[in-house]
Amino acid sequence: MTKKITTNVKVSYDIQTNTEIDPIYLKKLPNGLLPGEIVLLDWMSGKSLLKAVFPRYFEFQYGINAEKSAKKLVNNGFLEYASPEETLHTLTIDLLKEVLKKKDLKLSGKKADLIERIKENFSTSEIESLIKNRTLKISSKGQDVINEYYYIVPAHKNDSKDGVYNVASVIRFIATAKSKLSNSDISWLLFQKALNKHLKSKNYGLARNDFHNMASQLYREKRFMDSLEYFLRVFICDLSGLNNGDYISKPEYISIAPGIVSQINKIVTALEYDNSALNAVFNISWDKTRQMLPFHYLSKEI
Numbered sequence: 001m002t003k004k005i006t007t008n009v010k011v012s013y014d015i016q017t018n019t020e021i022d023p024i025y026l027k028k029l030p031n032g033l034l035p036g037e038i039v040l041l042d043w044m045s046g047k048s049l050l051k052a053v054f055p056r057y058f059e060f061q062y063g064i065n066a067e068k069s070a071k072k073l074v075n076n077g078f079l080e081y082a083s084p085e086e087t088l089h090t091l092t093i094d095l096l097k098e099v100l101k102k103k104d105l106k107l108s109g110k111k112a113d114l115i116e117r118i119k120e121n122f123s124t125s126e127i128e129s130l131i132k133n134r135t136l137k138i139s140s141k142g143q144d145v146i147n148e149y150y151y152i153v154p155a156h157k158n159d160s161k162d163g164v165y166n167v168a169s170v171i172r173f174i175a176t177a178k179s180k181l182s183n184s185d186i187s188w189l190l191f192q193k194a195l196n197k198h199l200k201s202k203n204y205g206l207a208r209n210d211f212h213n214m215a216s217q218l219y220r221e222k223r224f225m226d227s228l229e230y231f232l233r234v235f236i237c238d239l240s241g242l243n244n245g246d247y248i249s250k251p252e253y254i255s256i257a258p259g260i261v262s263q264i265n266k267i268v269t270a271l272e273y274d275n276s277a278l279n280a281v282f283n284i285s286w287d288k289t290r291q292m293l294p295f296h297y298l299s300k301e302i
Contacts, residue, residue: 165213
């Protein structure tokens with residue numbers, strides 16, 4: 001769909017907006033919930049139903065009315081109200097100190113210390129009087145749903161933003177899986193499948209993104225040595241000159257994303273690698289990556 005936006009200086013722009021929602025998000029799961037409502041179930045934990053400001057992705061990506069669905073989760077017992085003590089974390093540090101002053105209690109310490117001090121010295125009714133809006137928490141029924149669909153929330157939080165690893169792709173993957181896999185295995189297999197597809201179709205720019213997704217996953221999992229190898233593979237792809245299809249960039253148009261260089265330096269520093277150690281990892285990355293690429297402007301030494 002195209003929306004026309006006109007500015008006050010009488011210059012108009014046509015902006016393309018994606019209004020399509022993946023049909024799988026509109027299909028209810030056996031428990032009666034939509035995939036986006038499981039994402040919402042996790043998101044609502046620790047928040048107030050009255051004060052929640054819902055991200056727009058619930059509507060535009062998952063196709064749900066977040067406020068209405070949140071009430072549904074409460075009414076059906078997937079979410080429940082936290083106790084007054086459990087809601088103390090929503091109060092500001094200044095307010096917590098004001099409460100402690102009423103009983104001449106110590107004001108020092110972190111927020112968690114102040115909360116614990118209040119719990120120890122105030123009755124439940126006194127604490128309840130401090131809380132205007134109790135937060136929600138996931139009930140045991142809700143936790144059973146989170147556990148059953150253990151792959152949905154991580155796929156949302158670690159969405160690769162390119163359609164390879166997200167809630168929709170994971171639901172489809174699980175439907176064909178022959179055994180239960182960890183979230184790490186699921187995302188890795190999806191990235192590997194995409195990489196093989198893109199290499200076969202000569203979409204080397206997309207293959208470069210697959211290497212980046214794999215590097216990011218390894219880094220997230222604190223597998224820093226492995227992540228260094230894959231970030232170097234991204235580095236190598238960036239310098240190859242290859243794009244999608246049979247197109248090769250002119251040398252003057254080749255560039256390396258600054259974030260890749262800084263990420264490599266960050267890992268090298270953390271691992272306390274010297275040039276010799278870095279070269280050893282680079283040699284492995286080069287040998288594995290170069291054999292997948294039909295062309296590269298540079299030699300390994302350069």
